[in-house]
Amino acid sequence: MVNNTDFEFDFYFTWTKQRTANHFNIVKSEGTELITSDGSKIFDFISTNFQASFGHSNKLITENILNQIKQMSVAPPKGVFPLKIEVTKLLKKFLKLEKGKIFYTTSGAEAIENALKIARQTTGKKLVLARKKSYHGATLGALSVTGDWRGENHHSVSDWTIRVPEPEDDPSLEETKKIINKVGKENIAGFVLEIISAMNGVIIPQKSWWDGIQQLAKENNILIILDEVSTGFGRTGENFAFHHYGLQPDMVCMSKAITGGYIPFGAIWTSEIISNYYEENTLSCGLTSYAHPLGLAAMKGVLENFNNSEFCENKKILEAQFKNNMDEIKCLPNVKNIRQVGLLSAIQIKPELKLNWEDGIKVGLHLAFKEDIIILAPPFVTEKEKLKNAFDSLKKLLT
Ligand SMILES: Cc1ncc(COP(=O)(O)O)c(C=O)c1O
Numbered sequence: 299m300v301n302n303t304d305f306e307f308d309f310y311f312t313w314t315k316q317r318t319a320n321h322f323n324i325v326k327s328e329g330t331e332l333i334t335s336d337g338s339k340i341f342d343f344i345s346t347n348f349q350a351s352f353g354h355s356n357k358l359i360t361e362n363i364l365n366q367i368k369q370m371s372v373a374p375p376k377g378v379f380p381l382k383i384e385v386t387k388l389l390k391k392f393l394k395l396e397k398g399k400i401f402y403t404t405s406g407a408e409a410i411e412n413a414l415k416i417a418r419q420t421t422g423k424k425l426v427l428a429r430k431k432s433y434h435g436a437t438l439g440a441l442s443v444t445g446d447w448r449g450e451n452h453h454s455v456s457d458w459t460i461r462v463p464e465p466e467d468d469p470s471l472e473e474t475k476k477i478i479n480k481v482g483k484e485n486i487a488g489f490v491l492e493i494i495s496a497m498n499g500v501i502i503p504q505k506s507w508w509d510g511i512q513q514l515a516k517e518n519n520i521l522i523i524l525d526e527v528s529t530g531f532g533r534t535g536e537n538f539a540f541h542h543y544g545l546q547p548d549m550v551c552m553s554k555a556i557t558g559g560y561i562p563f564g565a566i567w568t569s570e571i572i573s574n575y576y577e578e579n580t581l582s583c584g585l586t587s588y589a590h591p592l593g594l595a596a597m598k599g600v601l602e603n604f605n606n607s608e609f610c611e612n613k614k615i616l617e618a619q620f621k622n623n624m625d626e627i628k629c630l631p632n633v634k635n636i637r638q639v640g641l642l643s644a645i646q647i648k649p650e651l652k653l654n655w656e657d658g659i660k661v662g663l664h665l666a667f668k669e670d671i672i673i674l675a676p677p678f679v680t681e682k683e684k685l686k687n688a689f690d691s692l693k694k695l696l697t
Contacts, residue, residue, distance in 0.1 A: 313448065320655050327354035330677045330684055332664055340659060341688045344666040345675050348496060348528040349559025352603055353679040359558045359599030366595035375588035382589055385598045389565065392537055392601055393550060399573040401581075402589040403564035406527035406553030407435025410490070412583045413523045413549045413566050414439050419582065420575045421521065423487040427462045427477070431498040434490060434525055443490045446498055460486075465503035471510040478518055488521030488548065493539035496528035499671050500637040500644035508543040521548040527564070531555035531600060532678060535617055535640030542639075548572065556597050563593030603678075613678045616685065617641055620676065623689040630696050634670075645672040645696075653695065661691045 311319035323335040330353050332340040345351050352359060366381070373379065386400050401416075403409045418424060428434070430445035442454040445461060460481055462474045478486065489511060495501045515522045524547045529539035533555065536542050540550065549572070553564035587593075603609045617640055624638045627645055635646040647653060649670040658665035658672075666673040672692075676685060 322659055329353050329355055330680045338662065340662055340664050341676075341684065341691075342664045343658075343674050343676055343688055343692075344664055345555075345677050346559055346664075347554070347666075348533065348675050349554035349557075351531060351533060351555040351675075351678050352558040352600065353677040356558055356560075356599065356603065356679065358602045358606075359560050359596050362595040362599040362602075363560060363592055366591050370591050373589070373591045375584060375586075377589075379591070381591060381594050381598065385594050385601070388601050389597065390567065392604065393567055394537065394541065395547075395550070395567055395569075397570040397573075398568050399576075401566045401568060401583060402593070403553070403566070403585065404562045404587050404590065404593070405435070405564050406525075406551065407437040407440040408585065409527065409551035409553055409564040409566050410434045410440040410443065410523075410525060411437055413551050413568075414443070414490070415583055416549065416566070416568060416572060416581075417488040417521050417523060419579075420572050421487040421519075423485055424458050425460055425481060425486045426458065426488050426490050426523075427460050427474075427486060427520070428490045429464060429492075429495070430461050431464055431495055431501060432490075432492055432525075433495075433497055434492075435527075462489075465501065465507040469504060469507055471507065471514060474510075474514065478514065478520070483518035483520065486518065486520050488523045489515060490523045490525065492525045492527075492529065493543065493545070494529050494534055494639060494642070496533075496642065496675070497666065497668055497673060499646075499668055500639070500642055500673065502637055502639055505543055508545060512545060523547070523549045523551065525551050527551055527553045528675075529642070532604065532613065533640055533642050533675060537604070539639075556600065557593055558596060558600055560599075561590065561593045561596045563590065563597065565597075609678070613641075615682070616676075616678065616680055619682060619685055623685070627689070627693070627696070630693065632696050641676055641678060643674045644668075645674070646670060647672060647696065651696070657695060661695050663688060663691055663695070665692075 324332045325335050326333040390396050428443040432445040434440045434444045438454040441449040442456040442459050524540050526538050530552045548569045550567040557563045624643050628636045632648050637644045647670050
């Protein structure tokens with residue numbers, strides 16, 4: 299099932315040496331499981347890459363896509379059609395940001411790229427502030443704000459990024475203030491920040507840190523650009539992670555679960571000040587598949603899930619079960635620490651355990667690893683019994 303050696307394919311594997319790339323043969327996905335060529339069922343404990351939040355066979359998303367493909371499978375960016383008008387309004391409502399406008403993309407990195415362009419264009423300023431423990435996408439602009447290893451050695455515009463300390467290292471933001479004063483607020487277009495950094499270890503800042511960021515942004519006329527690519531659409535228990543903190547962003551970047559991953563898609567919400575700016579200034583951003591009708595249809599399915607009371611109730615129950623299970627995991631001798639919010643968690647294990655992705659697959663779990671941290675983000679539609687079984691397998695792995 300898992301094979302690390304002696305293979306040759308005509309395509310690349312991402313973020314890895316090709317010769318030793320981890321991989322598995324999956325032939326089907328169904329519900330909350332990936333099914334391998336030998337018939338084994340692997341529980342998708344990370345919702346594929348945070349996008350399959352609604353599982354692999356969500357009826358509302360699938361039906362919307364199938365209906366849309368019959369109606370209009372592709373549309374020009376200039377096209378105006380009822381789905382585009384209606385679902386954009388619904389997205390703004392779901393964001394609880396009813397003013398401003400949405401710009402559509404086909405990925406998370408493109409959302410960040412366009413947010414950077416918009417921030418620089420509307421403020422006339424060049425620099426952005428970003429964190430070291432962050433990931434914002436693999437394109438050159440998005441990599442320039444990415445702080446983790448994936449940005450290294452790429453000739454991007456990283457000179458235009460200034461690193462601010464991690465929340466735990468600067469809880470009262472004294473260092474961040476010094477950085478702003480040194481660099482000069484007249485040079486800083488925006489903060490680019492994940493609200494809760496997902497793959498970099500589920501780092502959940504204190505509310506006081508976020509209040510401080512909001513205050514600094516206001517005092518210094520710096521935009522707040524939030525990256526909700528992994529945390530958006532219910533992952534952390536609220537519609538968006540920024541709702542936990544009562545933040546007032548200038549831009550919100552979204553992707554992944556925006557369509558449950560069924561169609562590659564993304565979006566940026568921009569404030570009314572920004573949307574007003576573009577009434578008389580040219581928006582120099584665009585893409586061939588802008589506001590793709592299949593993406594919009596899938597997003598409509600996602601939002602319809604949240605309008606279904608049964609889905610929402612089950613999700614709340616699952617969140618409580620997930621938390622209880624995480625409290626048990628915390629007590630295992632090989633576990634150093636856990637962090638959990640909604641249906642997202644990080645388990646910091648003793649490094650000597652030396653667990654990896656392949657060990658997870660062997661016990662029927664699709665997990666994500668970041669050094670000695672295991673990240674969990676199960677689909678919202680996971681059945682009670684399946685979650686219980688998944689945690690039982692995880693506990694065995696950890697002992
Ligand atoms: C927080 C965050 N931002 C941006 C991205 C980039 O999204 P994409 O891979 O769709 O370009 C990712 C992808 O993992 C992410 O986790």
